[in-house]
Amino acid sequence: MTELSRIRNFSIIAHIDHGKSTLADRFIQVCGGLTNREMAEQVLDSMDLERERGITIKAQSVTLNYKARDGVEYKLNFIDTPGHVDFSYEVSRSLFACEGALLVVDAGQGVEAQSVANCYTAIEQGLEVVPVLNKMDLPQAEPDRVSQEIEDIIGIEATDAVRCSAKSGMGVEDVLEDLIKRIPPPEGDENAPLQALIIDSWFDNYLGVVSLVRVRQGVLRKGDKIQIKSTGKAWNADKVGIFTPKPTETGELGTGEVGFVVAGIKDIHGAPVGDTIVSNKFADETPQIPGFKKVKPQVYAGLFPVSSDDYEEFRDALSKLTLNDASLFFEPENSDALGFGFRCGFLGMLHMEIIQERLEREYNIDLITTAPTVVYEVVTRNGETITVSNPSSLPDVGSIEEMREPIVEASILVPQEYLGNVIALCEEKRGVQTNMLFLANQVQLTYELPMAEVVLDFFDRIKSASRGFASLDYHFKRFQTANLVRLDVLINGERVDALALIVHREQSHYRGRALIDKMKELIPRQMFDIAIQASIGNQVVARVTVKALRKNVTAKCYGGDVSRKKKLLQKQKEGKKRMKQLGNVEVPQEAFLAVLKVDN
Ligand SMILES: Nc1nc2c(ncn2[C@@H]2O[C@H](COP(=O)(O)OP(=O)(O)OP(=O)(O)O)[C@@H](O)[C@H]2O)c(=O)[nH]1
Numbered sequence: 358m359t360e361l362s363r364i365r366n367f368s369i370i371a372h373i374d375h376g377k378s379t380l381a382d383r384f385i386q387v388c389g390g391l392t393n394r395e396m397a398e399q400v401l402d403s404m405d406l407e408r409e410r411g412i413t414i415k416a417q418s419v420t421l422n423y424k425a426r427d428g429v430e431y432k433l434n435f436i437d438t439p440g441h442v443d444f445s446y447e448v449s450r451s452l453f454a455c456e457g458a459l460l461v462v463d464a465g466q467g468v469e470a471q472s473v474a475n476c477y478t479a480i481e482q483g484l485e486v487v488p489v490l491n492k493m494d495l496p497q498a499e500p501d502r503v504s505q506e507i508e509d510i511i512g513i514e515a516t517d518a519v520r521c522s523a524k525s526g527m528g529v530e531d532v533l534e535d536l537i538k539r540i541p542p543p544e545g546d547e548n549a550p551l552q553a554l555i556i557d558s559w560f561d562n563y564l565g566v567v568s569l570v571r572v573r574q575g576v577l578r579k580g581d582k583i584q585i586k587s588t589g590k591a592w593n594a595d596k597v598g599i600f601t602p603k604p605t606e607t608g609e610l611g612t613g614e615v616g617f618v619v620a621g622i623k624d625i626h627g628a629p630v631g632d633t634i635v636s637n638k639f640a641d642e643t644p645q646i647p648g649f650k651k652v653k654p655q656v657y658a659g660l661f662p663v664s665s666d667d668y669e670e671f672r673d674a675l676s677k678l679t680l681n682d683a684s685l686f687f688e689p690e691n692s693d694a695l696g697f698g699f700r701c702g703f704l705g706m707l708h709m710e711i712i713q714e715r716l717e718r719e720y721n722i723d724l725i726t727t728a729p730t731v732v733y734e735v736v737t738r739n740g741e742t743i744t745v746s747n748p749s750s751l752p753d754v755g756s757i758e759e760m761r762e763p764i765v766e767a768s769i770l771v772p773q774e775y776l777g778n779v780i781a782l783c784e785e786k787r788g789v790q791t792n793m794l795f796l797a798n799q800v801q802l803t804y805e806l807p808m809a810e811v812v813l814d815f816f817d818r819i820k821s822a823s824r825g826f827a828s829l830d831y832h833f834k835r836f837q838t839a840n841l842v843r844l845d846v847l848i849n850g851e852r853v854d855a856l857a858l859i860v861h862r863e864q865s866h867y868r869g870r871a872l873i874d875k876m877k878e879l880i881p882r883q884m885f886d887i888a889i890q891a892s893i894g895n896q897v898v899a900r901v902t903v904k905a906l907r908k909n910v911t912a913k914c915y916g917g918d919v920s921r922k923k924k925l926l927q928k929q930k931e932g933k934k935r936m937k938q939l940g941n942v943e944v945p946q947e948a949f950l951a952v953l954k955v956d957n
Pocket residue numbers: 371372373374375376377378379380411412413439440491492493494495521522523524525
């Protein structure tokens with residue numbers, strides 16, 4: 358066991374692309390955790406998809422031995438955190454396991470909202486936040502301006518912030534030295550009964566559930582009988598060790614240390630993130646570590662296999678994905694239009710896209726996804742409150758007393774010159790301003806906004822309204838009464854349940870018009886006219902017609918150009934894969950997500 362004074366537990370807070378993973382890789386290299394060849398790939402983002410998208414999804418950790426300039430060898434536990442707003446609960450749990458955090462800021466870009474939110478979480482949890490200016494090799498680096506910004510916006514001293522380049526390696530050791538000096542060592546009683554925080558859990562095909570833990574007091578030893586506090590279940594700690602970053606069994610984790618435990622748990626819900634591991638013997642007198650909560654999905658959508666033959670396979674794939682992702686929810690859904698599928702719940706749109714992509718890529722299932730929706734609260738005439746996560750299951754208008762929509766508190770950081778644009782956008786999205794703070798070059802805006810307006814395209818819109826400079830962070834606040842209605846879409850007179858949306862009454866006509874105009878562009882012309890209507894209750898609020906196609910698509914391919922004709926037919930066939938037959942009309946996947954594509 359390592360002496361507490363030689364341990365440092367830290368996270369890195371950084372906005373996406375500011376260089377967190379690159380810096381972490383440099384740390385591993387400096388401390389000799391991996392050979393150069395192993396370093397060739399960024400090691401911390403372990404899933405393929407993550408690597409491709411360049412984002413960090415699951416928290417991971419690495420234990421490094423660093424011989425400091427004072428001659429002492431320190432044990433540095435770096436706990437990686439996800440960078441996206443969808444995964445903020447995991448960030449908060451990771452931070453809770455640390456005494457400090459490096460705030461890595463791109464010296465050319467400056468501070469962004471996501472990092473600010475995470476910094477506040479860190480400061481609230483009593484962490485020492487150590488600023489680092491990265492990308493100093495770039496000509497556009499403006500360290501003085503960015504230091505000032507850190508001081509103004511986050512309120513921590515930053516004039517002496519270490520300046521480095523994770524890319525070239527310049528200043529990286531100075532970052533480690535600064536970290537050791539400024540971040541305090543962990544505290545805790547080694548002789549007290551075991552209490553450890555679960556920072557992350559994932560499913561391994563051979564081992565079952567592996568949990569990343571931080572021991573707060575006592576010692577976790579191989580062979581110990583442990584209990585997972587929220588479930589009250591007892592398990593045997595079969596394997597205990599650290600990541601170097603390769604998993605290495607050490608047989609024990611002392612107070613203040615971070616590492617993994619494998620205890621024969623078969624289901625990820627058996628060891629949820631944020632939960633506490635205690636010694637089974639002293640379970641009653643060892644409390645849960647505060648702040649634990651069950652994560653709830655925020656966005657729901659229907660996912661349907663294009664071919665009904667894929668249904669069983671699809672269900673298996675979803676079950677496998679939930680083994681590793683406690684925040685993914687699914688239950689069977691039956692749609693008149695799309696047949697059997699699943700209603701799935703996600704933390705946000707990015708989470709949804711990732712799951713969709715994994716299903717298609719890793720499991721080879723072609724899917725039709727319906728428009729994502731948030732969860733509404735509906736009070737019925739007989740006084741019941743129900744939650745609705747599927748527009749087509751909204752009760753009949755006559756039986757609804759009141760509808761409530763989820764409201765988020767959004768924090769936006771924007772340079773002054775784009776303030777007008779961003780405010781206009783927030784107003785358009787039914788936002789209510791609750792605060793506005795003028796900082797160095799930026800303005801910090803706080804708005805309460807309907808979650809439905811935020812989850813879909815708000816982030817992209819805010820980016821384009823500010824030429825990419827504004828940044829956003831948000832979290833659920835409360836439910837609020839709203840005048841909402843269901844917007845139905847009819848194709849050739851038939852209501853299509855999978856296309857229904859819940860919208861604000863004031864916007865319903867405009868939304869209906871915009872939606873079906875977009876659908877008209879997306880539904881290919883067929884051999885007959887297709888009427889598309891938007892309706893509210895029985896009232897049709899907009900109508901368009903997709904005119905019949907007169908010519909055969911291959912008619913242009915005159916004479917003997919067989920290969921070209923084949924190619925065209927092949928293309929058509931591939932296109933068909935993502936089509937769904939509604940009555941006699943073929944509707945492509947894009948049309949189901951038309952609401953995401955409406956130009957505002
Ligand atoms: N020029 C320069 N580029 C850098 C530096 N550090 C990182 N980068 C580049 O910036 C990009 C983003 O770096 P990452 O380390 O993946 O960023 P990240 O913050 O980990 O991003 P997420 O994993 O999505 O949170 C990559 O293309 C890096 O090569 C630096 O010091 N100088």
